Amino acid sequence: MHISPVLWQFLQKWLTDFALFPKEASTIAPYMDTLYFFLVAVSLFGVAVVLFLLVFFSVRYRRDRHPEAVQIEGSTLLEATWTIIPLAIFLVVFVWGALLYFRIYDPPTNAMNIYVVGKQWMWKVEHPGGQHEIDELHIPIGRPIQLTMISQDVFHSFSIPAFRVKREVIPGRYTTVWFEATEPGTYHLFCTQYCGTDHSAMIGEVVAMKPEDYERWTQGSTSGMSLAQNGERIFASMGCNACHNGEGASRGPSLADVYGKRVALSDGSTVMVDDAYLRESILNPSAHITAGYAPIMPTYQGQISEDGLIDLVEYIHGLQSNYRVQQTLNTTKLPTAGANTAAPKAPGMVKP
Ligand code: HEC
Ligand SMILES: [Cu+2]
CATH class of the missing domain: 2.60.40.420 (Cupredoxins -  blue copper proteins)
Known part of the structure; x- marks a missing residue:
């Protein structure tokens, strides 16, 4: 019988790679x-x-030894x-x-x-x-x-x-x-x-x-651009910084340094700011209203892709004190990932 070389190769590979x-x-x-x-x-x-x-x-208990069935009571x-x-x-x-x-x-x-x-x-x-x-x-x-x-x-x-x-x-x-x-x-x-x-x-x-x-x-x-830098761009282009600019008088709460902390909500409860909370706040802002703020944030449902949301989440993760949105937008040549100070990497992340 003749086995085609391709099939033979396949068989050989299958045999050598075989593992339970x-x-x-x-x-x-x-x-x-x-x-x-x-x-x-x-x-x-x-x-x-x-x-x-x-x-x-x-x-x-085969039949020739026990022709009659015997009822046996249980044993505790x-x-x-x-x-x-x-x-x-x-x-x-x-x-x-x-x-x-x-x-x-x-x-x-x-x-x-x-x-x-x-x-x-x-x-x-x-x-x-x-x-x-x-x-x-x-x-x-x-x-x-x-x-x-x-x-x-x-x-x-x-x-x-x-x-x-x-x-x-x-x-x-x-x-x-x-x-x-x-x-x-x-x-x-x-x-x-x-x-x-x-x-x-x-x-x-x-x-x-x-x-x-x-x-x-x-x-x-x-x-050339980290996720956080992408997030910063989206933050600016979607107009988030109109309300979240980190200043006391702004219409939205400051997002600097909130990640990993608990924030107070208007119903008296508190919530941990994690990835899920940030994503939910962007897509469905009325689900949790931050204490002391009016529910004026529009929903961004359907306007930002999952990738974009990840970028925003990653941007807010690293947001520590000053927002540099305007500065980034005005800079034609974007800073390289290593030089990005607006969005420091969370601890444990490798420097790109
Ligand atoms: C019209 C003003 C306005 C705009 C625009 C806006 N927000 Fe908000 N945002 C608010 C207000 C007010 C709150 C607090 C009330 C609430 O939770 O809905 C808030 C809450 C949040 C929170 C929860 C913060 C916390 O501490 O609980 C996040 C995260 C957030 N916004 C992100 C964004 C992002 C990202 C964008 C852009 C895609 C954006 N916001 C656009 C007004 C705004
Ligand atoms: Cu699948």
């Missing part, structure tokens, strides 16, 4: 796998016990045993899983933040320094990376099997996931939520690099 499990390439991966193998072992044990009893009883001891032992095992799994869950969903405070926007059918990645990628994610190894993700249309799910992370990407809400890659390499990136015709093509590559290589990559792919 993806590589463990993040700090969390070995912990996830241990729990997973524990679950497999418990299940196998259960299967073995059931199979053994099935065969044993079939032989022991036996019932208690088969209730308590599985319960104990399930509780172990629950506590173990919960501990792991908290670890996975609670990013370290020094994590470097990268934004991801999912849309039919691609992943758009935005680094704080302004680097944009599509269906690719470049990251340094050896430091925690947090992804802040949102969908522009339907539900998607962001998954990197080699890092054992997966998180829903939802329209209208930021979700986060974090990981720390341990080995340089190129890994699969998948959408794991059926999201329409080309769902299966919503895939990409994660490139984990040594820190110095990552540094080189960020320098090589910068667009």
